[in-house]
Amino acid sequence: MTAQILDGKATAAAIKSDLTARVAALKEKGVTPGLGTILVGDDPGSQKYVAGKHRDCAQVGIASIQRELPGTATQEEIEAVVRELNEDPACTGYIVQLPLPRGIDENRVLELMDPDKDADGLHPMNLGRLVLNEPAPLPCTPNGILTLLRRHGVEIKGAEVVVVGRGVTIGRPMPLLLTRRSENATVTQCHTGTRDLAAHLRRADIIIAAAGSAHLVRAEDVKPGAAVLDVGVSRSAEGKIVGDVHPDVAEVAGWISPNPGGVGPMTRAQLLVNVVEAAERSVG
Numbered sequence: 461m462t463a464q465i466l467d468g469k470a471t472a473a474a475i476k477s478d479l480t481a482r483v484a485a486l487k488e489k490g491v492t493p494g495l496g497t498i499l500v501g502d503d504p505g506s507q508k509y510v511a512g513k514h515r516d517c518a519q520v521g522i523a524s525i526q527r528e529l530p531g532t533a534t535q536e537e538i539e540a541v542v543r544e545l546n547e548d549p550a551c552t553g554y555i556v557q558l559p560l561p562r563g564i565d566e567n568r569v570l571e572l573m574d575p576d577k578d579a580d581g582l583h584p585m586n587l588g589r590l591v592l593n594e595p596a597p598l599p600c601t602p603n604g605i606l607t608l609l610r611r612h613g614v615e616i617k618g619a620e621v622v623v624v625g626r627g628v629t630i631g632r633p634m635p636l637l638l639t640r641r642s643e644n645a646t647v648t649q650c651h652t653g654t655r656d657l658a659a660h661l662r663r664a665d666i667i668i669a670a671a672g673s674a675h676l677v678r679a680e681d682v683k684p685g686a687a688v689l690d691v692g693v694s695r696s697a698e699g700k701i702v703g704d705v706h707p708d709v710a711e712v713a714g715w716i717s718p719n720p721g722g723v724g725p726m727t728r729a730q731l732l733v734n735v736v737e738a739a740e741r742s743v744g
């Protein structure tokens with residue numbers, strides 16, 4: 461069997477096309493959504509992701525506000541920029557690009573953000589709202605994954621889903637989204653402490669691999685017909701992306717997300733959705 465492609469690039473393009481019209485409607489009402497980004501340090505991956513976010517903004521008509529600090533920036537210097545964007549009326553939503561350099565207290569920075577301007581859904585208040593099933597901006601990668609599955613007609617309701625990884629941007633929030641009544645999936649979360657990962661993977665209808673461990677998911681551990689989402693990013697010696705999913709999995713799976721071209725573009729599209737939805741809420 462050759463798996464069907466969960467095409468993140470095309471799906472993100474369709475979402476952006478819809479957002480372009482919504483941004484134009486907002487501008488007619490006198491509201492210009494503005495996305496701010498705070499990038500600290502010179503990690504080439506983070507620089508690329510942030511540049512992509514601003515390219516997307518330009519495509520749909522969202523204004524861009526970019527703040528960059530050197531890798532030597534102190535906690536206080538980063539927090540000063542957070543306070544500045546909290547106060548800036550042109551910035552209707554913003555993100556702090558993660559990870560922050562070693563030695564910076566990431567949680568303290570996130571907590572300082574105005575939760576109403578949190579475009580990533582990673583402020584503790586918004587994660588709490590998600591736990592309590594209250595309206596909140598949803599974390600971009602998990603929500604992007606759900607949108608990708610839905611738009612390709614993959615059944616989520618009742619599915620056995622295995623999430624591999626427990627990081628703050630994907631692994632932690634992903635089960636919260638999947639177990640809402642609207643999704644009704646059954647979730648197993650695996651991590652470095654999981655004793656027999658293969659045994660869990662073999663039972664899964666949907667695998668979400670977000671461990672950052674190259675080729676962790678192998679063809680022999682995937683149930684025929686399963687949907688497999690590759691979120692992991694490791695780099696080869698030549699700097700090319702190597703995902704968490706071995707290429708042979710495409711021979712067994714029913715659906716597979718390419719990497720690049722799968723979940724990454726959906727993360728960026730979902731960020732724009734959060735910015736536009738917040739601006740729409742502000743005009744009622």
Ligand SMILES: Nc1nc2c(c(=O)[nH]1)N[C@@H](CN(C=O)c1ccc(C(=O)N[C@@H](CCC(=O)O)C(=O)O)cc1)CN2
Binds near residue numbers: 557558600720723
């Ligand atoms: N504040 C946040 N930080 C981070 C998040 C996040 O959601 N919020 N997620 C990741 C990185 N990320 C978003 O910031 C991200 C990752 C990947 C892509 C993307 O478009 N990838 C392309 C490939 C790009 C390449 O060639 O390197 C793809 O998959 O096709 C966008 C955003 C960690 N930090």
